[in-house]
Each structure stands twice: as C-alpha cells, then as structure tokens.
Amino acid sequence: MSDDSPPTGARQGFTEPWRERLPLPAPEAMDAAQCAAAQALIDGPRKGVYGPFLPLLRSPKLLERVAAVGEYLRFDSVLDVRIRELVTCAAARHVTNQFEWLMHAxxxxxxxxxxxxxxxxRVGARPTGLPAEEEAALDFSFELLRNHGVSQPAYEAALQQFGEQGVVELSTLLGYFVMVSWLMNVAHTPAQASAQGEPLQAFPL
Known part of the structure; x- marks a missing residue:
C-alpha cells in the first residue's frame, strides 16, 4: 500500500492492496462532455468535483442528471436542513459509506x-430522546432502508410532521444517498482528505 493511501478508517469498501478504482481522470484524458460536466459542478453550489462525481465523470450525461436531483434535495428541499442532514447520516451509516458520513455528520x-x-x-445504535420530527424521520428512514417499505404508523407520523411533499422528498433523499453511496462503495472513493470526525467501521470486499 502506498504512503499516500487513505488510512484504513477513511477507505471505502477496502481491499488489500487498497486502491481507488475510479479516481478523477487526468485533465488531458477528459473529453469535452466530461470537462463541461466538471465545470458545471465547480460553478454550482458544490464548488468542486468530489465524492460520487469522480466515478460519475465516466458518464457525463448521467452525472448532470444525478447532480441536478442531488442539488434539489440538498439545497432546495422542503425538508428542514436538520432533517435532511440527519437522514443523510442514516443512509450513509446503512451502507457504510465513509465519504457521505464524514461530510454530513x-x-x-x-x-x-x-x-x-x-x-x-455511527456505532449502529438507535438514538433516543429525539425531538418528534427527528423521531419520525428516523423511524421512517430505518423502516425504508431495512424493510424496503414503511408501516402505516411510520408513514402517518412522517406525514404529520412533513406533509405529502415532505414524505416524497424524504423517500427520494434516502434513495439518492444510498444510490451515490453504492457507486462510491464500488469505486472505492475515499473520504476527502480534509474530512474531520470519527469514521464508520469499514467493511472488507
């Protein structure tokens, strides 16, 4: 393993020897569509090319569409930012994605x-003593992530807290972050070098 490899805790879906499978392509290797997609990310609210967009550069049209969905969910959703970030952490924990966890925690x-x-x-326990809206969001999230569906009590609690649009966006937010986390798990996309905090327990593949 090279000296510049991320520490084990920051690796994603690690193997030995560890290597990032789909890193940022060299500028001279990118075509016009890839360059345009990268520049759009730099010019947008994300201000850079990182995380799932590194592997997604291999499919620039897909990158553009995924980025647009994520931009809405992260920055424009009707859900309060506290709920968005909490649910994102739940999704990152569920699929053990270091990048999203260390960014969103x-x-x-x-x-x-x-x-x-x-x-x-982070340690896989059920949080307790939560405000009502966080309780509803996590109950909904845990059921959807683990059971691939939501019971009537969990649905009604989320509906009461967030309304129909909020329930739709909560469901889509979970799906979005699981999707991009899966991609990074496959690509072995590491956490950002500047990431702070305790990583998740990594899993070997």
Missing amino acids: PLALKAGVAPATIEAL
Missing part, C-alpha cells in the same frame, strides 16, 4: 442534531 451537528444522536448512528 459535521453538517448535521451544525444544523442542530445532538452529538449523542450522531454518535449513536
């Missing part, structure tokens, strides 16, 4: 999620 804390809640998620 600090954002969840900044948005007002309790540190004890984030730590419980």
